[in-house]
Amino acid sequence: MPEIVSCDCMSMGALPTRIEPARQADAVRRQQAHARRPVYFDATGFVDCAVYRRSELPCNVRINGPIIVEERSSTTVVSPADTMLVDDFGNLVITVGDYS
DSSP states (O other): OOOOOOOOOOOOOOOOSSOOOOOOOOGGGTTOOSEEEEEEETTTEEEEEEEEEGGGOOTTEEEESSEEEEOSSOEEEEOTTOEEEEOTTSOEEEEOOOOO
């Protein structure tokens, strides 16, 4: 009996010439954590952290750590000395703080 071990597929199509910025979320959801939980950090021990859903974070919002950002495929941890910015395209840009 024949067995398929590998199958390759190629598709072609037109892509937009530029990426559009993400839409702003409504102001009611801006910077509202959906939960809080204790999280352990080596430098500080347990710290009460706000937990955000990534899909609810609007663009151009800056949040100081410590925070947790959850989504279906990953979790982002922003440490106490760090700052996170959600840019125009929905990327999480984390600025690492001074731990000295």
